[in-house]
Amino acid sequence: MVRALINIVKKEIKEILRDPRLFLGMILVPLIMFPALGFGMRAAIESSIKQTQTTTIAVLNLDRGEMAEQIFKNPNLIAVLEQNNISIVYLNDHGISSKNEAINYLIRNESISALLVVPENFSECISNQTPATIQVYTVLRSFSFEGAAGSSRVNIAIGIIKQLLANYLIISMDPNADPVFITNPIVPFPVTIYKDKEIRGVPPELITGLMFSQIFMLPLSVMFLLMIAVQFAAISVASEKEQKTLETLLSLPVKRTTILAGKLTGSILIALVGAVGYMAGFGFYMSSIMPAEEFPISMEELAELGLMIPVEGYILLGITVFLSLLACLSMAVVLAAFAEDVRSAQALLSFLFIPMVILGFVAIFMTMGGIGQEFVTVLLFVPFTNPMVAGIQIFNGKYLLVILGIIVISIETIGFIYLAAWFYSSEKVLVARLRFGKKSVERELEVEEITTSE
Amino acid sequence: MDIAVEVKDLVKVFGNIRAIDGISFNVHSGEIYGLIGPNGAGKTTTLRILATLLQPTSGTAKVFGYNVVRDAENVRKIISYLPEEAGAYNQLTGREYLEFMASFIAKNEEDVKSMVAEAAQISGLGKRLSDKIKTYSKGMKRRLLVARALMIKPKLAILDEPTSGLDVIHAVHVRKIIKEYAQKYKIAVLISSHNMLEVEYLCDRIALINKGKILIEGTPSELKEKYNASNLEEVFASVVSIHG
Numbered sequence: 020m021v022r023a024l025i026n027i028v029k030k031e032i033k034e035i036l037r038d039p040r041l042f043l044g045m046i047l048v049p050l051i052m053f054p055a056l057g058f059g060m061r062a063a064i065e066s067s068i069k070q071t072q073t074t075t076i077a078v079l080n081l082d083r084g085e086m087a088e089q090i091f092k093n094p095n096l097i098a099v100l101e102q103n104n105i106s107i108v109y110l111n112d113h114g115i116s117s118k119n120e121a122i123n124y125l126i127r128n129e130s131i132s133a134l135l136v137v138p139e140n141f142s143e144c145i146s147n148q149t150p151a152t153i154q155v156y157t158v159l160r161s162f163s164f165e166g167a168a169g170s171s172r173v174n175i176a177i178g179i180i181k182q183l184l185a186n187y188l189i190i191s192m193d194p195n196a197d198p199v200f201i202t203n204p205i206v207p208f209p210v211t212i213y214k215d216k217e218i219r220g221v222p223p224e225l226i227t228g229l230m231f232s233q234i235f236m237l238p239l240s241v242m243f244l245l246m247i248a249v250q251f252a253a254i255s256v257a258s259e260k261e262q263k264t265l266e267t268l269l270s271l272p273v274k275r276t277t278i279l280a281g282k283l284t285g286s287i288l289i290a291l292v293g294a295v296g297y298m299a300g301f302g303f304y305m306s307s308i309m310p311a312e313e314f315p316i317s318m319e320e321l322a323e324l325g326l327m328i329p330v331e332g333y334i335l336l337g338i339t340v341f342l343s344l345l346a347c348l349s350m351a352v353v354l355a356a357f358a359e360d361v362r363s364a365q366a367l368l369s370f371l372f373i374p375m376v377i378l379g380f381v382a383i384f385m386t387m388g389g390i391g392q393e394f395v396t397v398l399l400f401v402p403f404t405n406p407m408v409a410g411i412q413i414f415n416g417k418y419l420l421v422i423l424g425i426i427v428i429s430i431e432t433i434g435f436i437y438l439a440a441w442f443y444s445s446e447k448v449l450v451a452r453l454r455f456g457k458k459s460v461e462r463e464l465e466v467e468e469i470t471t472s473e
Numbered sequence: 474m475d476i477a478v479e480v481k482d483l484v485k486v487f488g489n490i491r492a493i494d495g496i497s498f499n500v501h502s503g504e505i506y507g508l509i510g511p512n513g514a515g516k517t518t519t520l521r522i523l524a525t526l527l528q529p530t531s532g533t534a535k536v537f538g539y540n541v542v543r544d545a546e547n548v549r550k551i552i553s554y555l556p557e558e559a560g561a562y563n564q565l566t567g568r569e570y571l572e573f574m575a576s577f578i579a580k581n582e583e584d585v586k587s588m589v590a591e592a593a594q595i596s597g598l599g600k601r602l603s604d605k606i607k608t609y610s611k612g613m614k615r616r617l618l619v620a621r622a623l624m625i626k627p628k629l630a631i632l633d634e635p636t637s638g639l640d641v642i643h644a645v646h647v648r649k650i651i652k653e654y655a656q657k658y659k660i661a662v663l664i665s666s667h668n669m670l671e672v673e674y675l676c677d678r679i680a681l682i683n684k685g686k687i688l689i690e691g692t693p694s695e696l697k698e699k700y701n702a703s704n705l706e707e708v709f710a711s712v713v714s715i716h717g
Contacts, residue, residue, distance in 0.1 A: 022576070023576075023577055026573060026576045026577065030562065030565070030573050033564065033565060033569070034562060034564045034565070037564035037565075037605075038564050262560040262561070262562060262563060263556070263558050263559055263560035264559070264560050264561060264562060266521075266524075266526060266554070266556040266559065267554065267555075267556060267559050267574075267618075267621075269525075269526055270524045270525065270526060270549060270552070270553075270554040271549060271574070271577045271578075272546065272549040272550040272577055272578060273549075273577050274546070445528075446526060446527045446528055449521075449526055449527070450487075450527075
């Protein structure tokens, strides 16, 4: 039996890997697509960072007083800005004295990121302790990373100017005062309490971000695995019908359950490779567009705090994924046996699985929104959606609920496997056919048309 | 002489269609037995029941004493079934396909090799066995499938239209091989065919089947003599006109 099983698995894998439709469409393209996107994005970001290494900001000083000139020509300011790769072009020194001329200059010179227009009443406002409005002109030249990066550097420059001005004002009021201390009199130290444990030095938004990324990525990878496996299993059966090899296979001295197990194992193995590839590619893509911030505490500490799934959680998750895989594949091979070719099998499956994927996503978003716990719990008892929501429950420490889900889907999985085994042991696997008539609702289960087959 | 196939009052009903309506016949070991009849007569359904793919509605069918329903697994160990519209796995090479099929029957790797060598000889595909099946013509595929059915030297070969899709030269070759194998290895062969020439050349005995019933049974020469016909086509026409 083991030899027969290995033979069937080997044959299944060979067929899938050699079929360009399957290999290209379901394995190679997704494997290449995400990393290629990631490379593209990373290259774009890196090139924009290179281009914005030095940001030049033009300043038009219309101040009737002297304060603005003192600030913008202050060697300290220029030095600090240079440290941040920001240089200033003082337009008044280039014979420009009106706003219109300055705006034209900005438009003509692509190397200038922004124009700061200091108002006529600047000195007056500062002296009266009234905030002065500095207009910041920016030309939106393209929707590129370069534009976004340049804009953030203009904000940095304005921040530095504000700090320097504050220092200047503080010293002018009290020459003995320490402006650095006065502008930063307190240092906030975040302490987040999670499940009665103190997480020191980590603000809650960082933890929420980490949880959300895991809550989202985990079900997504499980869904990929299930979808690919289900597709392969269905194609495996439907292609036997399409190639007219099923009758010969079923007349061989090998148990029907072995044939079934061989098809399921082959599909799971290929799907695992596909899913790992998908997720590796997707992970690479995500890391390319969102470079990971340094997390203030280590992974080990996060696991101890219950912010990462612990080993027992992964074991439970593994069990739910395995059971769901078996249940879904059993459903898929039975459904596919009703189809006459690969295309009809895929269409038939999409009717069943697309609503389930939607349900799964709804559950994830509801959980992220902190609503609909009853709905999420119900999905725990459905084989396809179970592993998608089980991860969330494990995060929330609801192990009993997850175990209850495992018990329920175990029973369902046994039922589905039994149904598939019964179906493949009977003549139904050969004669059952679901025909889609002109009206989609008119479907009838037909027996083989004996008059045309002989 | 051993009874290879024993069919008694066999009935198969699909919905409201009686595909087989109480047929009975025996096939002996080493004998080539032909089921001939028009489309929809019940030939393929009979062969599928004997190949354990379909279950009879009533009646019994036994292969070397094994009941096709109760002892289906034992039946599959001693038969080889070639469906009329059979295909092969397009992504495998001819050799890989034969090795895959042989591995379910062979006891070890040596057996697999000798079966594949046998199949290479029967099919006459030579170096083309190393090519993927998707590159084969319809005739080449059929030769591969016939070779697959015979290479294991089954006790009973069930061949549904074995020369379907073959040109004259290859059809003659395949018929010769079937006859040789049946004699040499004492294989019982149950054939269905439309080709009366083929049936006359190959079969030791034949049964004419129409609308699920066997109308007449005997050796080709007996039947020709009985109906004073020069060939089986004339016999068939006479029998059908008598029985309506």
